[in-house]
Amino acid sequence: MPRRGTMADVARSAGVSPTTASFVLAGRTDMRISDAARQRVLEAARALAYRPNVTARSLRTRSSRTIGLVSDTITTTPYAGEVIRGALEAARARDHLLFITETGGDPAAGSGLVNALLDRQVDAVIYAAMFTRHVDPPPELDGGRVVLLNCLAPGRNAPSVVPDEIEAGRTAARVLLGAGHTRGIWSIGGRHALPATPDGWFAGNERIRGLDEALRAGGAALDGVVECAWEAADGYREVRALLAGGRRPGALVCATDRVSFGAYQALAEAGLRVPDDVSVVSFDDQDFASWLRPPLTTIALPHSELGRVAVELILDPGPLDATVHRVPMPLRVRDSVGPPHENG
Amino acid sequence: MPRRGTMADVARSAGVSPTTASFVLAGRTDMRISDAARQRVLEAARALAYRPNVTARSLRTRSSRTIGLVSDTITTTPYAGEVIRGALEAARARDHLLFITETGGDPAAGSGLVNALLDRQVDAVIYAAMFTRHVDPPPELDGGRVVLLNCLAPGRNAPSVVPDEIEAGRTAARVLLGAGHTRGIWSIGGRHALPATPDGWFAGNERIRGLDEALRAGGAALDGVVECAWEAADGYREVRALLAGGRRPGALVCATDRVSFGAYQALAEAGLRVPDDVSVVSFDDQDFASWLRPPLTTIALPHSELGRVAVELILDPGPLDATVHRVPMPLRVRDSVGPPHENG
């Protein structure tokens, strides 16, 4: 790239010392500078289209107006793009830039990436996971300014930003209760308590907890919980099996839109119509939720909000503590929930 | 973050001058250094867990081992995450970090972001668009090391990396010809030649060109082209209208998986089965393509490849020229294409 003008150039062209130029351009008022000199500096800077070299400045000030984001994967639906977008917008509003890195799921890669960021004097690091879980951030981050995005690290004195899954569970319950459902309600996906993840996932546990609680408060209850993985194939297989077993659910609470996708297929094959025969409420709000027929009522993961809140926390002055910030998950009302079928 | 050891610390601890430490740590052999001194420096660096400060180094060397990525949107399906992932992996393999920025579709934002990158001494900039099109990169990039990702800018002497849409069109034709289709072939989505985009989209034009060419070469031809936007709702509406108009297509070439998604719905409503009654071949390979029933045969946008190639181009030594690099689009054979229906 073409060589850019430096502050020394500005100072020379304005006939003042670099010190004076620096104070004028930094807008500092703790040194007396005549209006005439100030104007000459400003004019010279404008004429030369002067822009400060942030690299040089960081060397002296130890601040680079730069944040690092380390995540496990930025690819996996439904996180990723939107999280980054939210973070980007918040960063840009405060005149910061974002380094994006990913470990690709390799825990050993974390240290290397964090070091690469620290080598470049980032002011802070956002450590992110693409589904909510407990993590163990690399020790290099200890003592630094860190925010955990969509993950928790007990004992690390860093704030976490996670979706409010408990309240989302309550919301799902209220949607169903509001439509008149009190029985025949099934969870498809449950807590994700599979052989591989016997304790379930954070999101699963919290949602079921909120769902149970609010259902009970409304005088209803879950009829059953099908534990399975959260992909389209699982929704298809499990709902099909449920129907084949003679069950006749009145409402499905699907763990993800992908599960709902599969559930729709199984219901269609069985000749059941949504929402006339079976209501479906879901979580995530992926793109295709609105393309399904009927469009899916779902509770959105607040991707971009998570990114935005994380950046704002990290850039707001003041110390960080280990608070867990729960970001609301908005309900998208579409057409997959209706009153219970008369024979329900 | 805790203060890190500097090269001066290493030099002091090894009992040599900073110059010697620098030469040893940089692995330079153009100055004679005794093995003893070399070992002492290496040992001291190890003991102090010394890592060079890239910011300080950049100031001197004018290279930051950092690349900037400027895109219009990183959100829009189907680009985004995978492009970034490909770029990230290639950058990491060469020990570089990536700044990600987005204009959010505001053309005026480009200059500001490019300046913010330049202020931080990025070595190069990738200018990306989320669907293939002509762009006008900010003038600040002139004279710099720039690669255009998924876009073209004639007259700017920067290489472009784009999907090979022409060959993808040919591939679609071959899939159909291979299954025995020679008539009743319809394009849904066409060139995207709508009132708003009368010249069509780059991808649309190229695909139709390749499709036409290979179909003709195989003794077949398109029966018709339905121009429409490329969303699910468009696919649904247009295929429905086609069928209502008494047409009975034997094979659909859908412009995107989203269009296919809608097409599937319209076909199902009309009681037509894929692929027994109608074959469908598509472009993009979004996630849900494999969840559809039957799974969709589609030609993938090589997202991560695009990102990877762009980074490799930009980091490979040597001058850049205005070559257009076409990245192959791989065919994903699934179950939506079969032999023509007997009454087809």
Place this chain on the structure above:
DNA sequence: GGGATCCGCTAATTCGATTTAGCCCCAGCC
């Protein structure tokens, strides 16, 4: 009139590396 004050600046140092220029000492040679 001489010292204290204040105004409006500038010189010089610093941040942490890289790099150019050159120094000292010992060995070899005539």
Place this chain on the structure above:
DNA sequence: GGCTGGGGCTAAATCGAATTAGCGGATCCC
């Protein structure tokens, strides 16, 4: 014994800003 020629280093400048220390000159005061 003086001169050359490495070998093995170091001093100092440099990159582009921020910042500390301090300096002339005018003004004020007694």
